[in-house]
Amino acid sequence: MVEPFDSNSDVIKKDGSSPEILIVADEKVLEKILGQKDENIRAVEERFPVRIIVRGDEIQVHGPDVEVVKLVAKFLGQLAEVAEKGYRLTPAEVKYGMNVLTEAGKVDLLSLYEEVIYITSRGKPVRPRTAGQKKYIEAIKRNDVIFVIGPAGTGKTYLAVAMAVAALKASAISRIVLVRPVVEAGERLGFLPGDVKEKVEPYLRPLYDAFFDLLSPERFMKYLEKNVIELAPLAYMRGRTLNDSFIILDEAQNTTPEQMKMFLTRMGFGSKVVVTGDITQIDLPPGKESGLKVVQDVLDGIPGIEFVRLTNYDVVRHEMVQRIVEAYEIYEKKKGNDQRLP
Numbered sequence: 124m125v126e127p128f129d130s131n132s133d134v135i136k137k138d139g140s141s142p143e144i145l146i147v148a149d150e151k152v153l154e155k156i157l158g159q160k161d162e163n164i165r166a167v168e169e170r171f172p173v174r175i176i177v178r179g180d181e182i183q184v185h186g187p188d189v190e191v192v193k194l195v196a197k198f199l200g201q202l203a204e205v206a207e208k209g210y211r212l213t214p215a216e217v218k219y220g221m222n223v224l225t226e227a228g229k230v231d232l233l234s235l236y237e238e239v240i241y242i243t244s245r246g247k248p249v250r251p252r253t254a255g256q257k258k259y260i261e262a263i264k265r266n267d268v269i270f271v272i273g274p275a276g277t278g279k280t281y282l283a284v285a286m287a288v289a290a291l292k293a294s295a296i297s298r299i300v301l302v303r304p305v306v307e308a309g310e311r312l313g314f315l316p317g318d319v320k321e322k323v324e325p326y327l328r329p330l331y332d333a334f335f336d337l338l339s340p341e342r343f344m345k346y347l348e349k350n351v352i353e354l355a356p357l358a359y360m361r362g363r364t365l366n367d368s369f370i371i372l373d374e375a376q377n378t379t380p381e382q383m384k385m386f387l388t389r390m391g392f393g394s395k396v397v398v399t400g401d402i403t404q405i406d407l408p409p410g411k412e413s414g415l416k417v418v419q420d421v422l423d424g425i426p427g428i429e430f431v432r433l434t435n436y437d438v439v440r441h442e443m444v445q446r447i448v449e450a451y452e453i454y455e456k457k458k459g460n461d462q463r464l465p
Contacts, residue, residue: 146180201230249282281333364391376415378413
């Protein structure tokens with residue numbers, strides 16, 4: 124067990140203050156807290172003005188600010204709780220915890236690890252990795268129509284696909300339908316070579332990655348052949364009604380208001396709809412309004428429909444992606460302010 128306590132230890136800093144100490148009796152738990160080559164502890168020391176010393180089964184937190192030392196000790200206690208449950212602590216998850224701790228003054232890491240929504244073909248558990256992602260998953264469970272809006276790397280599409288595959292495995296639905304607007308290349312499908320599948324595959328290829336990770340490639344292709352999983356361009360949804368389906372509209376920022384209305388009214392009995400998008404990456408021609416922007420005003424407050432907004436704190440890709448998202452946010456704000464100046 125890990126026991127945090129206010130220390131009267133004889134390990135005293137030069138300024139006379141006592142360190143906070145965690146007792147970690149299990150060596151494997153201690154190793155998980157420290158991380159590979161102590162990378163987790165180094166990350167904590169880089170973020171907060173503290174020094175962390177490990178002596179035997181003790182983790183000592185030293186620092187000039189008593190409140191910060193206590194805060195870090197409590198955070199390490201949470202890492203210990205996660206490690207005791209057998210979960211591995213990655214530097215990205217430790218840094219996420221520190222981000223939330225800095226922003227909100229508290230964080231609940233263990234609850235994120237305990238909610239596994241699917242086990243991949245390779246035995247990897249899929250779970251929400253941030254509080255925003257957890258809110259997103261809960262919204263999918265309790266609503267029929269869910270809109271999730273957020274920057275790249277926040278798991279919008281991947282988690283929706285994971286929830287869809289879990290529902291399919293539980294026989295809660297009979298098929299999964301993934302839809303994307305085809306606007307990126309500025310070409311109409313009719314001018315592209317090949318049959319319908321060959322025309323749309325380049326636009327839908329990014330969706331394959333999620334399925335390959337969740338299912339074996341063989342099973343995915345089998346589902347595709349049997350139409351249990353369908354990938355289609357938005358233009359081919361008109362006139363259809365989809366019953367007992369988990370329907371995902373990806374890159375929804377590139378729909379027009381008319382297309383968004385058309386898509387949402389394809390929903391049939393026993394179906395669930397998840398709409399994902401990033402309103403900072405709209406590729407529509409100039410003068411065209413985004414359906415994802417408009418729908419927020421049209422459907423806000425309607426029972427059974429929920430909007431979830433993810434932020435850069437929910438980015439779970441490479442740390443550099445989070446930095447890039449933050450840099451662009453700062454740039455856009457500065458650009459907006461400059462344009463308002465007389």
